[in-house]
Structures are given as C-alpha cells and as structure tokens.
Amino acid sequence: MCCPVGFTRYLGLALLLLALCCILTNLLLLFPMGAITYIQQDRLASYVWYFGGLGGGGLLMLVPVAVFVSLGKCSCCWNESLMMCGSALAAVVGLAGSSYCFVLSGLALLQGPQCFTSLGWTYPFANEGGRYLLEAESWSVCLQPIHIVEWNVTLLCVLLSLAVLEFIVCLLQLGNGLVNAVCRPCCYKQEYSLNA
Known part of the structure; x- marks a missing residue:
C-alpha cells in the first residue's frame, strides 16, 4: 500500500475508548453519588437530560469509529481513495458529536446542579455565570444530594x-x-508508472 491507513485505524480505536468514557461519565451524572432516587424524582439538572456525553460524545461517535476501524479492508487503490473520502465525512459527524457534548457540558457547568437548599429545590448558581466554580465555600448551600456540586463539576469537566x-x-x-x-x-499513478 502506497498511502497507509493504519493511522486512521488507531484513531478509530482511540475514539472508541473516548466514546465509552463519555457514555460512562454521562451515566454517572444521572445517578448522583450512586443514588437512583434523584432520577426518579426528576431532581437532576436540566442539561443532563440532553445526554451530551451519552448521545453526542458517545453513541454518535460510534459512526466515525466504525468507519475508521474498518478502513482499508479493500486492497484496491481507487476504492481506498473513496474510503478515505468517506472517513473524512465520518470525521465531520464526529466533530458535530464532540461539539454537541462540549457545548452541553459547558452550559451544564455554567448552570450548576439542581439541589435542595434552604429555599427548597432550586438552581442556586444559575445566575452567577459560573462564578461558583471559583468559590468552593459557596457549594455548601446545596444540602441534598450531598457533594452534588463536586460530583457535577468533576464529571462535567471530564466530559469537556x-x-x-x-x-x-x-x-x-x-x-x-x-x-x-x-x-x-x-500514488496510484506513480505506482503504475514504476511498474510499467
């Protein structure tokens, strides 16, 4: 082969690992501190329900993964050129999925978690523009779920x-x-002229 595609396969495997991590991280967001009661009571932050990590960074990313990993199974030079075009299109799908995951994770981070405070269930950091991220002492305003701010901030930063x-x-x-x-x-023309 005159133009190797092994690099693309390695990228596909790396992307698969990243996609699985996104799915796992998004699933953890659904169960704060491992509890299922908050999902049953609809007490999760609104952006969590858009599934940025599960959909965009996870399942949608399986499209480019499948294309990248299966690339180069045909030894025909011209078909391989078409397959590389297909891999570029699949990469565009991956760019869209990762962008979706990034934007939603950023918005969720700015909004902050929904938690029980002295005023009831609310978004205590929603109007701060993310300032709460630098003021860890303000996180204690969330009484339930315990350590929800740390949980959300950590997982959303991982997703980002x-x-x-x-x-x-x-x-x-x-x-x-x-x-x-x-x-x-x-490459095909060069190879043909060398063999002629």
Missing part, C-alpha cells in the same frame, strides 16, 4: 476534556482523509 480530545481526533482524521483522498490517485 473528552469532547476536546474527540474533536482533535476527528479533526486529525478529517485532514488525514482529505489529504489521502487527494494523494491516493497520485
């Missing part, structure tokens, strides 16, 4: 980081796919 890594992987493959889609026919 995973989304950034997924975006980088998909961006790398978008560039790789486009370059190889253009390069492949040139």
Whole structure:
C-alpha cells in the first residue's frame, strides 16, 4: 500500500475508548453519588437530560469509529481513495458529536446542579455565570444530594476534556482523509508508472 491507513485505524480505536468514557461519565451524572432516587424524582439538572456525553460524545461517535476501524479492508487503490473520502465525512459527524457534548457540558457547568437548599429545590448558581466554580465555600448551600456540586463539576469537566480530545481526533482524521483522498490517485499513478 502506497498511502497507509493504519493511522486512521488507531484513531478509530482511540475514539472508541473516548466514546465509552463519555457514555460512562454521562451515566454517572444521572445517578448522583450512586443514588437512583434523584432520577426518579426528576431532581437532576436540566442539561443532563440532553445526554451530551451519552448521545453526542458517545453513541454518535460510534459512526466515525466504525468507519475508521474498518478502513482499508479493500486492497484496491481507487476504492481506498473513496474510503478515505468517506472517513473524512465520518470525521465531520464526529466533530458535530464532540461539539454537541462540549457545548452541553459547558452550559451544564455554567448552570450548576439542581439541589435542595434552604429555599427548597432550586438552581442556586444559575445566575452567577459560573462564578461558583471559583468559590468552593459557596457549594455548601446545596444540602441534598450531598457533594452534588463536586460530583457535577468533576464529571462535567471530564466530559469537556473528552469532547476536546474527540474533536482533535476527528479533526486529525478529517485532514488525514482529505489529504489521502487527494494523494491516493497520485500514488496510484506513480505506482503504475514504476511498474510499467
């Protein structure tokens, strides 16, 4: 093979690991401190229900994963060029999924968790523009679930980081796919002229 596709397969495997981590992290957000009562009582932050990590960073990311990992099974040069074009399109799907995960995680982080305070169930940090993230002493205003602010901040920061890594992987493959889609026919002509 004159234009290797092994790099794309490795990117696919890395993306699979990141997608699984996103799914797991989003599932943990649904069960604060491992309790199921808050999901049953609809006491979770509203942005959690948009499933940024489960949908965007997780399940949607399986589309580029499948394309990247299966790339190069055909030894035909021209088909491989078309497959690299397909991998570039799949990378665009991955970029959209990771962006969705990033935006929703950021909005959820700005809003803060829904928790029980002295005023009842509310979003005590919703109008602060994220200032509460730098004021850990204010987190004690949340009485229930215990340590919900730490739980949410940690998991949402993990989701943000995973989304950034997924975006980088998909961006790398978008560039790789486009370059190889253009390069492949040139490689084929060179190989043909060398064999002639």
